[in-house]
Amino acid sequence: MSHDLHDLQWSSFGVDAAAVRFVSAMDGAEVADDAEGDEAEVAEGAWDDAPVVAVARLSPDDLVATERLHARLAEALGLPSYYGANWDALLDVLTDDAVLGDRRAFVLILDRGEEAFARAPHAVGDLIAIVLDADRRWRSHGRADMVQLLIVWRRADRRCIALEGTDATG
């Protein structure tokens, strides 16, 4: 079963918002070295210039076991001790200025996107939906790109939406 972008029902997630991007890369740290073309340079520049953000890097294994996912998110994002480790709790903390603190944004990176979609399609769908909800709420207060989900796609694909045009510097 292939998991190209066009196989997925994006419309059901409403993934037209800028909050979810598909990064064409083998491994985040190797973006600049491995990938070719403008996308890679944009990606590299974006990371270099990025202000301090709260980053959580997730693997397909994390998406399969949601207790593990929430524990990982709590640790990586420095979530408060009351964090309820459920989807409703995640949306709550991702839209809380006090949880964000002096960091500029929450950035979630989902590695090996194809594998995550194949093994845990519902969890990935929930995660995308929550990020989009959170993004919408911040935007309603006039603040864009406060929650971002980067899904790292192993295969270079013209349909992949790269970091091009993001305003990580802004």
Place this chain on the structure above:
Amino acid sequence: MSKRFRLVVLVVLLIGVWAATRKSNVSEGAPPRETPTSSAPREDAAGQEGADGQPGSAKPSTVDKDYPGLAQVPAGEEREAVLATLLRIERGGPFPYPNNDGVVFENRERRLPPKPRGFYREYTVPTPGSRDRGARRVVTGGQARYYSRNHYKSFETLTP
């Protein structure tokens, strides 16, 4: 004529005094036997309050009617904080966290009855002494009121 009248008055008074003392003796001597049916439910209610650790935290009867599930919330600070949030909601604010209070509760975990998107709204129940918003929330949906003390892990139904 007036002498006789005074005597009658005196006799009536004496009878009255005797009756009053007799009655008070009876009621002092046997209160539990005298009103067994009326005192029984009161003792039960007092026992429940005592188990919660806060006997006699009086609240208006309308609150009992509007939020019957409030009795499940431990009496004292927690119940008062939930009630204060409920009253803020009835008044329409002002709310302590304007960016987060009144936002849509998505019910993504489906721990409340499934409803169309936008049906539920949520409000922070402040935790005293906490620098963050804490784990406590009231969720509303139509006339229904729910309370979670553990960041949406579980809910008490305050008003069905």
